[in-house]
Amino acid sequence: MSILTLMQAQLETFSAGERQIANTILDDPDMMARLSSIELARKSGRSQSSVVKFCQKLGFSGYQDLRLEITRAAAAARSAPLDAVHSTIDTGDDALITAQKLLSSKIKSLQETLGINAPGQMDAARDMLNGAARVQLSGVGASSLVARDFAYKLQKLGIPVLFDGDSHIQIAHAATLTESDVLVSLSQSGTSLETLRVAETARQRGATILTVTGLHPNRLAELADIALRTVTDEERVRSSAITSRDAQLILLDMVFLRLVQIRDGAVELISGAAEAVAPLKL
Structure with missing residues (x-):
């Protein structure tokens, strides 16, 4: 780092x-x-x-x-070339070089992201979710995809979850939250207006807030009770939300696994979900 x-x-x-x-x-x-x-x-x-x-x-x-x-x-x-399409990947790189650079970029991002979030902070996030009456997920763009994935995982543990890809519905959901609920809000920039509106509404309702944002100071993290951070290499040259998405995923996957470790019957619930959809596969 x-x-x-x-x-x-x-x-x-x-x-x-x-x-x-x-x-x-x-x-x-x-x-x-x-x-x-x-x-x-x-x-x-x-x-x-x-x-x-x-x-x-x-x-x-x-x-x-x-x-x-x-x-x-x-x-x-300053070393990123002018024709880079993502981090240090150049337009002239062949498939093998592109793959190697992308893999290196992802590994670095994941390692540094795990490194800056203290284990105690991760477990505090786990405990927050474990004690929630309901959990709402919020995010737009690429962060919405990560939010949907985490919502699905929490549902498999039997945790009541609110999620919708429509930001207006996210705001409406936030308006129903109580002090017993938790909002998980994702935004790499921490400045997405829709995501901020959801978080501000949740704060007004007294809900607890967990955020996942980039390292830089940002309004969304300021609203958080617990703020997890991601490290990416996309600040210099960015073609798409690639390493930021991976960094968000590994943080929430870590929190999910820690939940599985402490929740009674978690393994059985996950197995039951897999068995329920098994007949739908060829």
């Missing part, structure tokens, strides 16, 4: 002063190649000693080590 990704992932855990330093760096990482610690302190409105302590908190011995690592990460972030 790059230092820029790590800083973005930890942003909400930083103190106000640390966040000022981090945001100054994240807003323009290229400038770090020419900034001294005194200059960074001045730009971020903090003291030089605060900058040094920030470096040490991130695991570096001092400012020079952090500056070097950020310079490397910034250079790597």
